[in-house]
Amino acid sequence: MTQFNRRKVLAALSFIATAAAGRPGLAGTPDYPSKPVKLISPYAPGGATDIIARLIGQRLGEQLKVPFITENRAGGGANIGTEAALRSPADGYTLLLASTANAANATLYPKLRFNFLADSTPIGSIGLVPNILVVHPDVPAKTLPEFIEQARKNPGATSMGLPGNGSPQHLAAALFSQMSKTDCLFVQYQGGGPVLKDLIGGHIQAGFASSVSSTASIKSGTLRALGVTSANRLPTLPDIPAIGEHIGGYEATNFYGLVAPKGTAETIVARLSRELNAALGETDAISKLDALGISPVAMSSSAFGTFLASETKKWGEVIKAADIRME
Amino acid sequence: MIKIRAEKDLWAGLLYVLLAAAFLWFGRDLKMGAASRMGPGYFPLTLSWILGAFGVISIVRSFVADGSAIGRIAWKQLALITAAVMAFGFLIDTAGLMFALPALVIISALASQQSVYDLKSLLVLVGLTVFCIIVFVKGLGVPMPILGSWFEHAAVVAPQR
Amino acid sequence: MDIFANLLLGLQISMTPVNLLYALIGCFLGTAIGVLPGLGPAATIAMLLPATFAMPPVTALIMLAGIFYGAQYGGSTTAILVNLPGETSSVVTALDGHQMARQGKAGRALATAALASFFAGTVCTLLIALFAPPLAEVALKFGPAEYFSLMVLGLIASIVLAHGSILHALGMIVLGLLLGLIGTDVNSGLQRYTFDLPELSDGIGFVIVAMGMFGVGEIVANLQQEASRDVSINEVKGLWPTKEDFRRMIAPTLRGTALGSILGILPGGGAALASFGAYALEKKVSRNRHEFGKGAIEGVAAPESANNAGAQMSFIPMLTLGIPANPVMALMIGAMIIQGIQPGPSVMTEQPTLFWGLIVSMWIGNLMLLVLNLPLIGMWVKMITIPYRYLFPMIIVFCAIGVFSLNNAHFDVYLMALFGVIGYVFKKLDCEPAPLLLGFILGPMMEEFLRRALLLSKGDPLVLLTRPISAGMLALALILLALVLLPSFSVTREEAFQEE
Numbered sequence: 001m002t003q004f005n006r007r008k009v010l011a012a013l014s015f016i017a018t019a020a021a022g023r024p025g026l027a028g029t030p031d032y033p034s035k036p037v038k039l040i041s042p043y044a045p046g047g048a049t050d051i052i053a054r055l056i057g058q059r060l061g062e063q064l065k066v067p068f069i070t071e072n073r074a075g076g077g078a079n080i081g082t083e084a085a086l087r088s089p090a091d092g093y094t095l096l097l098a099s100t101a102n103a104a105n106a107t108l109y110p111k112l113r114f115n116f117l118a119d120s121t122p123i124g125s126i127g128l129v130p131n132i133l134v135v136h137p138d139v140p141a142k143t144l145p146e147f148i149e150q151a152r153k154n155p156g157a158t159s160m161g162l163p164g165n166g167s168p169q170h171l172a173a174a175l176f177s178q179m180s181k182t183d184c185l186f187v188q189y190q191g192g193g194p195v196l197k198d199l200i201g202g203h204i205q206a207g208f209a210s211s212v213s214s215t216a217s218i219k220s221g222t223l224r225a226l227g228v229t230s231a232n233r234l235p236t237l238p239d240i241p242a243i244g245e246h247i248g249g250y251e252a253t254n255f256y257g258l259v260a261p262k263g264t265a266e267t268i269v270a271r272l273s274r275e276l277n278a279a280l281g282e283t284d285a286i287s288k289l290d291a292l293g294i295s296p297v298a299m300s301s302s303a304f305g306t307f308l309a310s311e312t313k314k315w316g317e318v319i320k321a322a323d324i325r326m327e
Numbered sequence: 328m329i330k331i332r333a334e335k336d337l338w339a340g341l342l343y344v345l346l347a348a349a350f351l352w353f354g355r356d357l358k359m360g361a362a363s364r365m366g367p368g369y370f371p372l373t374l375s376w377i378l379g380a381f382g383v384i385s386i387v388r389s390f391v392a393d394g395s396a397i398g399r400i401a402w403k404q405l406a407l408i409t410a411a412v413m414a415f416g417f418l419i420d421t422a423g424l425m426f427a428l429p430a431l432v433i434i435s436a437l438a439s440q441q442s443v444y445d446l447k448s449l450l451v452l453v454g455l456t457v458f459c460i461i462v463f464v465k466g467l468g469v470p471m472p473i474l475g476s477w478f479e480h481a482a483v484v485a486p487q488r
Numbered sequence: 489m490d491i492f493a494n495l496l497l498g499l500q501i502s503m504t505p506v507n508l509l510y511a512l513i514g515c516f517l518g519t520a521i522g523v524l525p526g527l528g529p530a531a532t533i534a535m536l537l538p539a540t541f542a543m544p545p546v547t548a549l550i551m552l553a554g555i556f557y558g559a560q561y562g563g564s565t566t567a568i569l570v571n572l573p574g575e576t577s578s579v580v581t582a583l584d585g586h587q588m589a590r591q592g593k594a595g596r597a598l599a600t601a602a603l604a605s606f607f608a609g610t611v612c613t614l615l616i617a618l619f620a621p622p623l624a625e626v627a628l629k630f631g632p633a634e635y636f637s638l639m640v641l642g643l644i645a646s647i648v649l650a651h652g653s654i655l656h657a658l659g660m661i662v663l664g665l666l667l668g669l670i671g672t673d674v675n676s677g678l679q680r681y682t683f684d685l686p687e688l689s690d691g692i693g694f695v696i697v698a699m700g701m702f703g704v705g706e707i708v709a710n711l712q713q714e715a716s717r718d719v720s721i722n723e724v725k726g727l728w729p730t731k732e733d734f735r736r737m738i739a740p741t742l743r744g745t746a747l748g749s750i751l752g753i754l755p756g757g758g759a760a761l762a763s764f765g766a767y768a769l770e771k772k773v774s775r776n777r778h779e780f781g782k783g784a785i786e787g788v789a790a791p792e793s794a795n796n797a798g799a800q801m802s803f804i805p806m807l808t809l810g811i812p813a814n815p816v817m818a819l820m821i822g823a824m825i826i827q828g829i830q831p832g833p834s835v836m837t838e839q840p841t842l843f844w845g846l847i848v849s850m851w852i853g854n855l856m857l858l859v860l861n862l863p864l865i866g867m868w869v870k871m872i873t874i875p876y877r878y879l880f881p882m883i884i885v886f887c888a889i890g891v892f893s894l895n896n897a898h899f900d901v902y903l904m905a906l907f908g909v910i911g912y913v914f915k916k917l918d919c920e921p922a923p924l925l926l927g928f929i930l931g932p933m934m935e936e937f938l939r940r941a942l943l944l945s946k947g948d949p950l951v952l953l954t955r956p957i958s959a960g961m962l963a964l965a966l967i968l969l970a971l972v973l974l975p976s977f978s979v980t981r982e983e984a985f986q987e988e
Contacts, residue, residue, distance in 0.1 A: 038470070044815065045534030051822045058538040071470040072531070073896055076686030077672075080897075083686070111684060159944055165677025187943055190674050190936070193812040197755055200809060201628035203944065212825055216810050216832025288541070291828050325677065339917040343659050350666050353681055363947030367673040367680060370935045374666050381659040388655070397916055401712035405912055408708050408884070409905045415888045416901030431888060432881040439711050441877040451878055459889060467520075467527065468535045469893045 032268050036067040038094045039258075042081025042101075044074040047191075048210065048292065052256055053097040055288055056126060059279040060272075077166060079105055079112060086119040090261040092268035095123070100168045100254040100315070103308060107316035108166045108324065117312060121264045122305035124276045125257040127294035130230035131172050133243065134214050134223045135206045136199055144227045144246050147206075151182035160184040161195040161207040166324060169208040171315055172229050172252035174322035176208075179247045199223065210254075211236070212293030229253060230295075255311065256294065257304055273301045333394025340385030347379035407438035423475035424464065428456045494844045495617060501845030502852055507550050510543070511849055514551035515856045518558015523566050525574040525703070526695050526890015529559040530815045537823060545827040546842050550849040552823060553803075556816050557609070557850070560799050561857045564601040564792055569594060569872045570883055572703050574890070576694060576760045577795035579925050580649070580767040582702065584780060584787025591783050594872060595727030598865045600737055600785055601792040602858055603729075608745040608793035609854030612800040615749055616807075617847055620836070623801075624808040627753045632944065633952050635757065636937035637961035639930050642761040644968045645768035646926040651781035654973070656919045664927025667692065671932070675939045687899040696891055697928060700904040701921040703887040705911020707880050714876065721872050727865055733785050740770050740790035748797025755805045755813035757933050759798030764926055766794035772971065800850060807835060807843060 037060075041053035054070045061068035073081035078101040085096035102116045133144070139158075141147035151158050162170045165188050177183060187204055189195045192213050199207045200222050208229070215236060217223040227243035228234050229252040244250040258276060260269065277298040279285050289296050299307065331337055350371055357368025388394075411434035418427035432452050436442040463469045501507065517536075521527045533552050540548035560577060567578035568585035581601065588597040615623070630638075643661065650657030670681040671691030682688040729737070744766040751758040751765065770790040771780045780787050802813035810831035812818035821831050829839060836843050872879065891904045911921060945951035953959045 045531045045819070047818065048822060050534060051537065051826065054534070054538050055541075055826070058541075069468075069470055070535075071896055072534070074690065075895065075897075076689040079689075080686045080895075164674070165672075185943070187940060188674050188677065189940075191818075193818060194756055197628070197805070197809075197811045198631060200811070201631060203631035212830075213810070213821075216830040216834065219830075220833040222809070222833055287828070288826050291825050292822075335917045339656060339659070339914075339919055342913070342917070343663070346663060346666075350681070353683075357678070357680060361947075363942055363949060365939050365942065367676045367678045370931075371666060371669050371680060374662055374669075378659065378662045378666065381655060381662065385655060385659070395918070399712070400916065401708060401912075404711040405708050405909065408704060408711070409909055411884065412704060412888060412905040412908065413902055416892070416898040416905070419892055419901070420898055428885060431885055435881045435884050436877070438708075439714065439877050439880065441714060441875070443877065448878075455882060455885060459885065462520075462524075463527075463889055463893070467532065469527065469531075469889075470896060471889070471893065 032092055032271060033064055033066045035093065036069055037061075037064075037092070038088075039068050039070050040081045040085040040094065040096050041070050041072050042074060042078040042085075042097065043072065045072045048212065049097070049099060049256070052126065052289075052292065052294065055285070055292075056097075056258070056276070056279065059282075059285055060275055063275050063279060077101060077105060077108070079109060082116065083112075083114050085259075086114050086116070086261050088261055090121070090263035090265075092260060092264055092272070094261065095272070096120070096259050098257045098259045098308070100171070100311065101166075103255075103311040104166060104168070104171055104315045104319065106312050107319045117309055119262045120259040120308075121262050121269055122301050122308055123258040123260055123269055124273045124301055125255060125297050125299045125304045125307065126276070126280065127256055127289055127296040128230065129254040129256070129292075129294050130211055130228050130234060131169055131208045131252065131254070132211050132214050132218070132228050132237075132240070133176070133206065133226045134199065134209055134218065135226060136202050136204075137221065137224050138202060139205050139224070141226070142224070144241060144243065147226050148180050148182055148246070151180075151184055155183040156185050158184045158206055159187055159204040161187050161189055161199055161204040163189055163192040163195050166319075168252075168254040169210075170324070171318055173208050174324060175250065175252050175318045176243065176247070178318065178321055179250050210293055212291070215293075255297075255307070257299075257308075259308075269301055329390055331389055333389040333392060334396045336385045336389035336392075336394050338397065340382045340387075340389060343378050343382030343385060345382075347375045347382060350375040350378070404438040408435055411435040411438070419475065420472065421475045421477050423472045423478065424460060425456065425473050426475075428459060491618060494840065495848060497840060498617075498844030498846075498848030501546055501841055502550065502849035507547055507845070507849065508852070510547050510551040511554050511853050512856055514554020515558040515853055515860060518555035518560075519562040519565075519857065519860060520558075521555070522559035522562020522564075522574065524562075524890060525566055525572045525699060525886055527893050528575065528695070529556045530819060531893065532559075533816060533819045533823075537819065537826075540823055541826060545824065545829055546845045548823055548827065549820060549842070549846050550853075552820055553846060553850060554853045554856075557796065557799055557853060558857055560796055561602065561605055561861055564605070564795075565598060565861075565868060568597045568601065568788070569868055570879070571706055572883065572887070573698050573925075574695070576925075576929055577763045577791075577798070579698065579702075579922055580763045580791040581788055581795075583649070583767070583922060584782070584784050587781070587783035588785070588788065589872065590721060592721065592725035593783065594721070594869045595865050596725075596729045596733055596785070597788050598868060599727070599729050599862065600733065600788045602861045602865075604737060604741045604744065604789040604793040605796040606854050606858045607741050608748060608797040609800055610851060611745050612749055612752075612797050613847060613851040613854070616800070616804060616850070617844075620804050620808050623753050624804050627755065627805055628809075629957065630754055631955075632937040632941040633955050633958040634961070635754070636934060636941055637952060637958040637965070638751075638754070638761065639757070639934040639937065641961050641965040641968065642765060643927070643930055643934070644965045644972065645761075645765050646923050646930075647969075647972050648768040648771050649764065649926065650920050650923050652918055652920060656917075657923045660914070660919050660921070660924040661927035664924035664929075665931035665934075667697070667924075668928040668931030669935065674932075674936050675943070685899075687897060691932065692903060693891075693894055693900065694925075694929065695894060696900055696904045697907050698925060699887040699891055700907025701911030701914070701924070703883060704904065704908025705915055705921075707884060708908065708912045709915050710876065710880070727869060729785070736776070736785050737789040740766075740774065740786040741793045743769060743773070744790035744793035745797045748794030749801050751794075752798035752801030752813075753804050755802070755811055759795070759802050759814065760929055762794040762798035763791035766790040796854075803846075803850070806831060807846070809833060810835075 057068035088094035280296040358366035360366030415431040563578040567582035571586040573579040748762040751762040805811040806817040
């Protein structure tokens with residue numbers, strides 16, 4: 001071959017090589033994301049959970065340079081939105097904000113038309129939210145052991161407000177009852193706000209409330225905190241013991257995370273997982289999540305999948321033991 | 328033959344009785360509990376009986392006291408408007424707002440005798456569709472599909488650029 | 489801190505150009521979504537929440553608050569113009585307000601609504617500034633027993649709402665109560681009447697029932713009549729209330745404000761009762777009560793002032809205790825939390841700029857809304873004179889979009905079609921929808937509170953009478969029941985005579 005021809009061939013080859021490198025399409029993954037992504041929030045607009053979805057959606061949107069639109073599909077205890085999301089095409093353009101509700105619903109609702117674990121692809125966790133066992137200041141028990149002892153002596157006498165049948169707080173309370181062998185009178189409300197109102201007003205004696213909604217009242221003395229449901233003490237309330245310190249092995253935190261429908265391409269999942277964990281590492285996002293009472297926790301997608309399975313199993317057992325039904 | 332003196336009362340009464348029976352039937356598995364510890368069935372079943380009682384009173388009253396007759400029922404308008412709304416419900420996810428809205432308007436227009444099908448009406452329809460798209464979807468950010476799922480499939484079928 | 493010093497501080501904060509601008513944006517947006525039926529302030533605020541992250545907290549809250557009470561003003565507009573109540577608080581306004589519109593007095597009705605709302609807003613801003621903490625304490629005294637008794641009182645009041653047969657008013661209330669019970673039972677978690685459909689597990693949305701019965705059902709009924717009479721609204725009798733109108737609206741506005749202020753501080757249901765209660769009170773007390781239901785201006789002034797008062801007072805539990813009185817307040821709390829502010833008893837003292845800036849901005853917002861809405865009256869009035877054949881498709885479109893936008897569920901749209909049929913059927917039978925809607929709202933709440941009260945009193949029903957507030961309200965309810973039933977026996981007999 002003449003020199004001229006060889007250079008031409010080399011030029012052609014290098015051109016093809018760079019073209020192939022610059023076009024991920026040829027590597028097997030389409031340009032993702034190339035249009036807006038829908039993040040389904042299976043709650044009514046404005047709840048604490050919904051705000052998390054919007055926060056994460058906004059961050060991911062900025063990082064991936066496409067709009068992340070939060071779509072509310074409330075109802076059925078998160079089942080309607082979950083089902084809609086899991087039935088969407090697995091192209092990475094519909095995601096779901098997953099939470100403890102999904103893990104619990106697998107057992108709470110036997111007639112579901114989907115199987116959360118089987119029909120979803122885990123992307124990653126967002127964070128954990130602990131709950132706090134709070135009582136009205138007039139309640140004589142000043143510490144957790146005193147409360148447990150009092151509750152054991154008078155079964156059914158202590159009223160405990162919970163934000164709904166099957167809610168994470170209800171499950172936390174059920175686990176507490178089972179492990180501490182106490183029997184409090186569970187009074188169900190529609191959401192956390194009404195629980196707090198009756199608790200502060202002294203109409204009920206105790207309750208499991210999210211840390212964010214009750215911290216201000218605890219600090220001002222309107223409510224007394226007896227224990228937190230996370231495995232360790234909370235940095236915002238260092239004097240309050242973890243319930244697990246007195247009842248070995250007790251832990252009941254709500255989790256939040258992101259999943260996609262089953263069958264979503266691995267490359268897309270990997271990309272989203274990377275971006276999500278990056279977002280969870282930023283100071284601005286951390287401070288906002290902290291303010292909402294969430295401890296950001298980053299996990300790989302497979303670790304999150306394992307976590308989902310273990311949470312489903314754990315809550316399944318609590319629900320069966322407490323005979324909680326939604327039908 | 329006993330004369331029905333108040334047709335509206337009769338039919339209203341029948342409707343109450345029917346609805347009360349429906350609530351009683353579909354709620355038959357709900358537990359009543361006691362008055363001091365009410366079960367989930369206490370309220371609905373008690374109320375159903377009360378509704379049924381009102382129904383009976385209404386029926387009796389229709390034979391005893393005077394009232395007005397019902398008059399004509401606008402079957403055509405009722406069917407068309409209902410069909411229009413259901414068409415919207417069906418088309419919004421599948422074909423998108425761009426088709427659901429005109430379908431709703433056109434089918435509803437059929438229900439009115441005064442509808443005029445001319446250029447002005449067409450312009451109003453187009454204008455309304457555009458207005459809704461701009462205000463609701465773009466302006467307020469309501470997640471409504473302008474083009475629905477039927478078109479997503481079409482895009483997949485079409486050749487990639 | 490001295491009250492005047494606080495108010496001055498608030499004035500300084502809320503009058504900065506940025507805060508004034510965002511107050512205006514909020515009010516404008518709020519009015520827009522209030523006018524569009526179905527789309528509510530909660531959904532809009534949720535969507536705008538991320539945009540507020542970058543704003544200073546006061547500005548964010550001012551804008552969001554503006555959206556909230558802007559929606560109240562806007563909601564009355566559609567209720568009056570096209571008989572479409574977008575929210576619970578506008579149902580009652582539609583009763584007389586729309587009748588006034590049919591008589592060509594739409595402008596006067598709209599102006600009355602705006603002025604009454606503004607008056608209530610002004611009074612409530614002062615009340616909040618002066619008495620927020622003690623009022624919150626009063627609210628805390630209301631436990632489940634008191635709420636139940638309040639609902640019973642409200643239920644009796646709703647009988648007054650109907651102008652036709654008492655029997656059918658009662659029938660519709662009971663039917664509304666039953667329909668409201670569809671869904672998940674709070675106390676036991678059981679699903680009632682949901683046929684295993686997850687879409688029904690949270691009950692039927694209020695907007696769906698309201699749009700279906702008031703919107704779709706009405707339209708079919710109107711279309712039926714278009715051959716015999718002109719259904720369009722043709723004449724316009726003046727845009728501004730007359731001297732007589734002004735004279736008549738003073739007392740109802742005062743009473744409505746008082747009632748709305750009291751009920752508004754009770755989280756979860758207090759404000760909803762405000763407009764119903766004010767209308768019922770007015771109907772019993774007013775000299776012109778025979779006009780109610782046919783376009784009495786008192787029937788617009790009273791509920792409008794009550795619902796605005798209720799809306800503003802619902803800020804109190806949020807600002808003083810961190811307890812949300814309704815979903816919009818929950819969002820505000822969320823907005824505050826993300827900004828790093830913990831809503832609770834200490835906000836007043838630790839964040840005085842936020843607290844007082846927001847309070848003064850409420851008054852400014854009300855003023856802005858008055859200024860915004862009054863000139864628009866002319867435009868609105870013109871709009872409803874367009875021929876019905878163009879108007880009704882628009883109404884249906886907005887209803888359908890509004891309902892769909894709630895949850896992106898076409899099931900909801902189908903359900904609205906069903907309620908359209910139901911609405912038409914009942915209209916033909918002379919059964920009014922307003923009592924049904926009130927029963928629909930009150931039913932599940934009544935049951936929830938009664939069962940909870942009994943649960944906490946270990947099954948002792950006397951708890952309703954041993955607690956003073958509860959006993960007082962039940963006594964009042966009994967008196968009201970007597971007042972309602974006794975004169976009406978003579979009325980129905982009168983009507984019966986007239987028809988012969």
